[in-house]
Amino acid sequence: MSVNSHLTSLASDLVLSEREELSISISIKELSSRLNSCFSSTVTEHFQFGSSTRGTILPRKADNHSDIDYMVVFDISNGQMKPQTYLDRLRRFVNLKYSTSEISQSHPTIVLSLNHINFELVPAIYYNYTYYIPSPASSWLEWTSTYPYGTNQLLQDKNKLHNYQIKPLVRLVKYWNTRNGHPFSSFLIEQHIINQSFGHCSLLKDYFYEFWSAFNCTYDTPQYIKNMVNSTKQYAIKTKEDENNNMHLSAKLKIEKIVPSL
Template sequence: MAKDVNDAFGILIDRLKPSEVETISAASHRASIDACLKEKFKMTSLFRSGSFGHGTSVKGYSDVDYFAVIPAANLWTSSNYSLIKVKEALQARFPLTSIAIRSPVVIVPFGGGAGGEHHEISPAYANGTNNGHTVYAIPNRTDGWMSSSPNAHNAWVNVINDKHSKKVKQLIRLLKYWNYVQSAGIRSFYLELRTAEYANYETAILYNIDVKRMFAVLINKGLAAMQDPQGVSGYVYPCSDAVKESALSKLRTALTRAEKAYEAENAGKYSEAFQWWDMVFGGKFPAYY
């Protein structure tokens, strides 16, 4: 239970951070994947990308994303075929696991239900640098290859995060959590870049204000594709066309509720403010006492 809205956001953020058990479990599965891909493809490194790699993952929701760095000579011109071969190798290593392809990754689910983990493996090969960070070619969903540099993006976000006393990544985590509990369907990477872009021009981060403002930013942008701020990946798309209108509708609902919460808090109606935030976060906001 929380004494005020600010306290509640702090409690919620702590709940969203991966537990030590999750971290140890992910490391154990990583070792098995690492051994398999080194044997089959002479992989040179396997490193975390995405939310886990960037420190913005959400407990119980975020997949564990990896770049499997493989010499280009051991991959194929067809990225789809490269994914198939990686899937075949991992399926042989984990025969009882239902491994699937969803370009640009091979999905390896360990366990089931709320305690399960989804490891997403993207085959990659080194293809240049950006501000001292390696740029990789990864599958592009249309049988070709596209550029990506997780370290370049993370370095950019880190600068903004440090400027705001490490609060930007927590703001990102809150937006991702809302996205998961409301099944909005917005891509995690897009939320991360949009939130960092917004925070870069702010003088301070206050969660009860900036979560609300981020809903407004995403609505005002119309969930438009954004240019990669590091100039690596071209345009970053928010979601599939099929879910865009639904995602915008859910954002509008969230903004209305966040505004109601803010108004109630300013009026000293703290119990009411908690109720509105609880609706924003799908019944998962800490209780008021």
């Protein structure tokens, strides 16, 4: 098996199965129904967003931390509350409706752990044509603006422009990320790939090599992560060199050091 066939096969294995898709769909339908019955007019809308709507979420067999982002928009016509107030409302909701499930708060979300997937319930408010969600705990702001579908079109356009190799690339890099302890957020990886220029690439392996050639850590990235990235970059360089020298078995062994088969 060549490097490109390995990457292509692995990227295909990193797509949710029909069974997983069905289970998630059923859970979302049930969640939607329970939210409607519990909150009625105090919630103006709720919907799925994030990587699961872009086709870049990893299956549980590849990433135990895979989750579905689900936004719950609270009505503020009678006044706006603090973020923790809405988080507490979501916590009471899941405690009432999902008493046998594992529930935790991971600011700024409520994590609902079902058997097949985690749901991250994100409280939000909406005004001036903008959605706002609780800011990270490290921020001095209470709310931060967000565009829940903003990345979807950008990724779709980029994927189409590059012969539908971008979404497989995203899944491969996310898989590398999860195997190395999630040093980067999934959203950061998607943003980097969307913003990266890919020159003379045609095969998935070309995009994979190009990604690692251009990917660099920021100045304040912990040294152990920098070392991890530099090691991967070197493996990618050596893999490409082996291919160019017709050392295909050696190249295959090296690419599997970066992203092994499932």
